[in-house]
Structure formats: C-alpha cells, structure tokens
Amino acid sequence: MIFNSFDFAIFLPIVFSLYWCLGSRRVKAQNILLVAASYFFYGTWDWRFLFLIFVSSLADFVIGRFMQKSNKNSYRKRLLWLSLGLNLGLLGFFKYFNFFIDSFADTFSFLGVTFDETRLNILLPVGISFYTFQTLSYTIDIYRRKINACNDPVAFFAYVSFFPQLVAGPIERAKNLLPQFVDQRVFNYSKAADGVRQIIWGLFKKVVIADNCSLIVNSIFLNYQYEDSLTLCLGAFLFLFQVYCDFSGYSDIAIGLGRLCGFHLMKNFNFPFFSRDLPEFWKKWHISLTSWFVDYIYIPLGGSRNGLNTKVRNVLIIFLVSGLWHGANWTFIFWGALCGLAQVPYLLLGRNGRYVTYVAKGRYLPNFKELLQMSGVITFMSFSMIFFRSPDISVAWSYLIGILKFDFSLSVLDNYHFVLLIMGLLVWEWMFRSREHGLEIGHLTTKVRWSLYSVFIWLILFNFGSNQEYIYFQF
C-alpha cells in the first residue's frame, strides 16, 4: 500500500476516524489501533516480513528493559552489542548478503582463485534500513543513559511500526517520538489542517513532479549510449529532482499524517537546493539520516575533537557508510565516497559550517553570488546522482564520458517542459524557504488558500496515473 493509492485513501479515513473516536484519554487503545493499522499497512507489502519487524521490536524492547535495570557497564555493553548484532545482522543478511558474496568472489577471481559462491534469492523487506536504525537509536540512547527504557510494550511497538514513517522515514529518535506514544495526544485543528496541506504538498511533489520526471529519466538512462551530452545532463539533473520530490514528498506525507494523529515528526528536508555550499546541502537533505550518522558514528569516532585529520577521516567514513546504507552496490559506495571527498576542501579550509540561516534572509531574491553557489551545488549533486542511478560503475562512467564528449543536439529541447516544471518547483519553494513546507499557507486568506488547494488537488488527480514506486522503498 503506497500513500498515493486508492487503498490508502480508504485506509486512512478509517484509521483516522477510529483513532480519534477512541478519544485522547485512551492512549493505550489508540496505540493498539496504531500497531494494528501499521502492521496491516506493512503487511500489504509482504505479510511474511511482519515477523521481522515484530522480532526486531520485541528484542530491542526486552534488551532496553534489561539494560535499564542494570548498572554494570560490561553487562550493558554486552546487551548493546546484542541489539547491534541482531539489527545489523538482519540488515546485513537481507540487504547485503549477495553483495558481499559477489564482491568476495570478484576479489578472489581477480587474484586468480575461483569458488562457487552461493547466492540466495533474498527479498529485501521494505523499510528495513529505516526501522532498524530507529530501534538501534533506542538501545544506543539507553546505553548512553540519554533516555530511560520504555515500560509500555504497546507504545514501543507503535513507535517502531508507526505507519506514516515506517517504510521510508524520517528516521525518528526515541527521545523525540517515543514519549509522544506514552503521552496523551490532543487533536489540534490548526496542526491537523497544516498536516493536510503538507500531505497535499507531498503528493504534488511525488505524483506531479517525481513520477513525470521518472518517465524521461528512465528513457535517458536506458538509452544513454545513444543520447547527446545535453540530454545526458538533463537526465542527471532531472534524476536529482526526481529523487528529491519522491523522497521529500514521502517525508512530507509522513509528517502530515503524523500531525493528523497528533504526532510531531522531525523535518527531513529543508529546501536543500537553496544551499550555498555542500556542507549546507547535507544539513538540509535527508536530515534524519545525516543526524543519525553524526550522533551514532561520527561523534563516537571522535567527531572533530582530535584534530583535522580525524575530522576528515570521520566525515569520509560517514559518507562511505551512508553510501552503503543506500544500497548493496558499489555505485552507492562510490557515490558516498564522492560526496565525502567533496566535503574535504571545506573541512581543510574550515568552511564547513559557514551558513546557519537560510539563503537571502530578509530579501526576495538571491544575489548573483548566491545564485552561482546554489547552481554549483545542484550541478555537483546532479553529476553525483549518475552513480546513484546507474546499475553499475561501468555504466556510470560511460554515462559521464557521454557528457564529456560535448556533442550537443537540439533534441534536448523536446523535453523543455520538464525543465519548466523543475523551475516552477524551485520558484515556488523559494517563496516558502523559510517555512516548514511548500504549502504552509495558513496565513493566506480563505479564498486564496482554497483556490490553491483546488489547483494542487486537480494537478494531483490529473497526474494520478500509474503509480511509480517510491525510490527510497528499495533502501
């Protein structure tokens, strides 16, 4: 069941109605409903993987409880390792088993040794990268004594399986989200209304922009050997925006759904294309994952405490891990390495935290320098996305070489409307760059708001064609 489907359009009102009919005071009953609804939601993907999420939740709940009770560090550490082993083991098996086998086989064959590798026909459970990280943050934070273990198993299960963010994030922290399952939720009209607006905005990005871009992107990447350089550039550019609209659209829908149920989920994208440099970009793109890596890998490795060399090393490590997290393919690792290496100049020059406010604050338009900076960031990320999109490294290199041939033709003009669509998106988002999302229009008059709702809903329905699956579901 995906968010832009008829099934979900039926599922949501039923869950919403039952949820609030139970009443704010019956927190446990609401949580039970959320668990049931979330398991049903997940089960529509593949019911066989419900067992995995159940086991992961149960294990971390029990481990958390035992960790809380004990004061012995060695014992707590062993429990932490158990949680890490279980969650990363599940992730490693389902996501990386065949990748590691193939890589070992390739390495050995390069050395002249062959062996019969056993590849398994393993299905990747949807959302496993997201919910395992979410439960890991829980046990790690208990170990660090940042939070107390949850006493309520239903609340915990609801926290892990919460359907809006179960399959593609945002990856929530226990200290932010878990208390919300324990506390009473009160229906707030303005938050719910803004939640609906955010859902509409997310659907717009996904259905109107991402799904339309995917048609041309798929065609270009499929036939890249025969396309001219400009068209290949267009393909990379559109793919960047396809990923953005797909993923941030999903996040917006998830956050909006959370608000309908009285939950506050963290912001996952903060208009990243208005970044003046790459460090700023990574503070605004997939924020929940980046901050997870910073808190649980970068800082434990020493962060920036032990000199510049350590800092550079740690940044490269988290980008490599981030690449690997995205997929079991060398292209993702290469992409991560590329993005990590691009950070190094900023680290060496001490310019990786320059920008703290949003661009052109207090001004309507960016200045020329800012425009150049933003264009540079978009250009770099578009090129890096070639590796993200390509099935293997050789294809990615061939694609890049195709661009570097500098053979241009006017056939790219056939797709000018896609560029207009992206320009339109950027202009619109520019106007809302200081806000939570692109349709935060509660401050406008009723007539203007309802006119805008009508336009956006019309566009969503008009483009409500074949459902292209969300890209990040494969992670």
Place this chain on the structure above:
Amino acid sequence: MKKFIRKIGFASLGLVTFMLFNYSINSYFINHQQTKVDSKVLLMGGSHIKSGLNPIYMVNAKNVATPGETYFDTFHKLKYLVNNPNNDISKVVFGFGHNNICGLNDDKYIKESMSIEYLGRTYPIIPFNELNSVGVNKIGYLKTIIRKMCLYPSVKHEGFMGKGFKGRLPNLSMSDVGKRVNYHYYEEGAVRRESERDIKYLDSIINFAGLNNIELVAVNIPQRKEYYSAIPERIKRRYEEIRISLIERDIRLIDLLEMELDSSSFANHDHLSKEGAKIISKIVSDSLSLWESLKISH
C-alpha cells in the same frame, strides 16, 4: 475536531460535485459524438501499421492505428466508426503479425500501468461491461475515468483515432532484438500463450466486416530476420493456422514479413522507418489497386 471534519467533508463534497459535473458533461459529449472519417479506406492496427503504412501513398486512406492496439480495440473502433451513418468505409487494411496474437495483448487491460495507457484511448468506445467480460484492471479503469472524464469538460474524446501516420527515424543500432522478442513473446522466461481473446475478436472483425460489406485486407509488415526467426514456434504454428483460415475465408493477405529491405528501412527490428513505410505503403497501395482492377474486370 468538528470544524476539521466539516471542512474535510465540505472539500470532499465539492470535489465529488466537480467531478460528477464534468463526468456528466463528458458523457453527454461522448454519447453525441460522431467521429467523421473522410476516407473510404482505413488503416488499422498497432504501432507496426501506425509507422508502417503512410496514407499519402495510398488512395483515399486514413491511418487510425494506435500503438499497442489489439484486435479487441480494433473491433470496437471499427464498429463505432461504421455505426456513424456519415461514414462510408469500404475497406479496412489491418495489421496481421505474430505480435497481434501474442498473450501480451491480454495484459494490456489487466496490468494497471498498461491498462491506463490503453483505456486512455478506448474508454469512449468500449463500455465497461465489455471490458469486464474480457478482464480489466478496475483501478486502472477508475483512474482513467477520473483523469479523462472528471477533471475538465472536453468536446472531443477521440484518442482512439490515433494521431495518424508517424514516421520513425532509422535506428537499427539502437534496437535490442532480444528485448523486443522477450517483451512480446515471453513472460518470466517462459513462452507466453496466444491471446485467445484477440483471436476471437479477429473473428468478430471478419464477421462484422462481412455484415457491413467492408473488404478486409490483412498486412504483415516486414521485420528483420533476427526478430522473426526468434519468434517462438508455438506462436508461429498458431499464426500459420489463423493465416490459412483467413485465406479460406477470402480475406486478402499481403505477407511481407520476410521481405528483405535495406537497414535504413527499419526503425528497429520490428518497425519500419519512414523510408521503409514509403516502400511498403506503395506496395500495399499497388496491390489494392490491382485487386480493384481485377474485381472490376471480372
């Protein structure tokens, strides 16, 4: 909460009313639509005909082929056009290739993403109960109706007529013959069944044409040897049976499948380029003229 429910309810009601309003208007236009065809000869079929027969080289012909069109679609289209008393159709030249009887045609209304594409053209001419009788993806149907009939009023609903002949550039090097064959004739590694539905509707086309004094001419467009030699034997056998039955029913067949043409005549392994279409259109036109003259002299 009440205010929220009220507003959502109001918005939903407004949306439904808007959609019903447009649906009513579009239904009216569809029911009163009389698609005029100024030609006596119709060129019908899928993309092989769409890019393979150029009506400018033929006498009084109009290309109404649409990509991926099945015999199920062709039958309903022909019926719709013939039932318009303002049309005077005397001859139909239709595509008759191995792909026309392959099981992929059954998927076109069953798989959601494909059904949306095909229903997007045929929704005005094929009633839902007819679609349901052969199996249609209901979600795809609903999405198509919403998109085509519920969002804006439109006087014309003639997507089924296609946009005429579309010449392709020669691009044989781009074509992956394995992928083309696999797409048409295989599913998950196994040979697809024939489309019994489309074979039945081919029969319906022949019967309908007979009842309405319309002459039928079947055409098999040239394809590259690498393509047609890779067609599964099962499909070839069944095709041969149908071909013989067409001949027995006095349906004229212009079989150019194995005609050797220069590579510049092909857009890919099973479609002609604009240049190839020019050659084949003239051959088909000459054949039709010859038969006409033989008929007259007889």
